[in-house]
Amino acid sequence: DVKVTQSSRYLVKRTGEKVFLECVQDMDHENMFWYRQDPGLGLRLIYFSYDVKMKEKGDIPEGYSVSREKKERFSLILESASTNQTSMYLCASRPGTGWFYGYTFGSGTRLTVV
Amino acid sequence: KNEVEQSPQNLTAQEGEFITINCSYSVGISALHWLQQHPGGGIVSLFMLSSGKKKHGRLIATINIQEKHSSLHITASHPRDSAVYICAVASVDDKIIFGKGTRLHILP
Numbered sequence: 396d397v398k399v400t401q402s403s404r405y406l407v408k409r410t411g412e413k414v415f416l417e418c419v420q421d422m423d424h425e426n427m428f429w430y431r432q433d434p435g436l437g438l439r440l441i442y443f444s445y446d447v448k449m450k451e452k453g454d455i456p457e458g459y460s461v462s463r464e465k466k467e468r469f470s471l472i473l474e475s476a477s478t479n480q481t482s483m484y485l486c487a488s489r490p491g492t493g494w495f496y497g498y499t500f501g502s503g504t505r506l507t508v509v
Numbered sequence: 510k511n512e513v514e515q516s517p518q519n520l521t522a523q524e525g526e527f528i529t530i531n532c533s534y535s536v537g538i539s540a541l542h543w544l545q546q547h548p549g550g551g552i553v554s555l556f557m558l559s560s561g562k563k564k565h566g567r568l569i570a571t572i573n574i575q576e577k578h579s580s581l582h583i584t585a586s587h588p589r590d591s592a593v594y595i596c597a598v599a600s601v602d603d604k605i606i607f608g609k610g611t612r613l614h615i616l617p
Contacts, residue, residue, distance in 0.1 A: 404549075404550075437595070437607045437610060438595070438607040440605075485550070485552060487552075494540050494599040494601075494603055497542070497554050497557050498542070498554060498605070500544075500551060501551065502549070502550055503549075503552075505550065
């Protein structure tokens with residue numbers, strides 16, 4: 396089975412800190428995604444990447460950046476964490492571009508910014 | 510108006526009951542996904558549908574493309590089915606749009 400691993404399940408950071416959320420997948424998937432999930436809002440796309448070194452903004456990229464230096468790893472960076480970035484962050488991957496591919500999700504990282 | 514609407518938002522039922530969760534959407538789609546999220550956060554893909562009906566164990570998913578509607582059914586529900594169920598549609602331009610989820614609680 397494809398595995399998508401997020402480095403931390405729970406994280407507490409201080410306002411203004413630079414935060415790195417790591418996501419690694421082990422099945423050579425081309426596409427990777429970062430979402431945040433908030434009560435009443437569902438999942439919202441932050442950034443995605445269709446290939447190594449490529450990145451595209453999603454619906455809510457402000458305050459975030461990403462890095463994809465290797466195919467298996469997609470990092471989400473909060474340049475200066477703020478309390479409104481307290482949320483559940485979910486990484487996902489899929490084999491390639493196209494509606495017929497299913498997604499595999501990680502277990503999520505619950506980030507609290509204090 | 511949200512592009513993907515789920516109902517109900519919350520559902521509590523007794524063990525053994527037949528459960529139905531509904532999803533309506535307003536955009537053209539290539540496929541529809543049903544996802545399950547247990548407490549703790551991880552999301553598991555249950556079904557991907559582009560037409561008709563799929564069954565896996567006690568779970569059944571149906572889709573009516575003309576009516577832009579899908580249902581997820583759980584037969585003989587069990588407390589371990591307690592989770593958030595999320596409907597997501599893959600639009601024709603390869604964007605995935607999520608519903609807000611249905612929180613299901615099955616009482617023993």
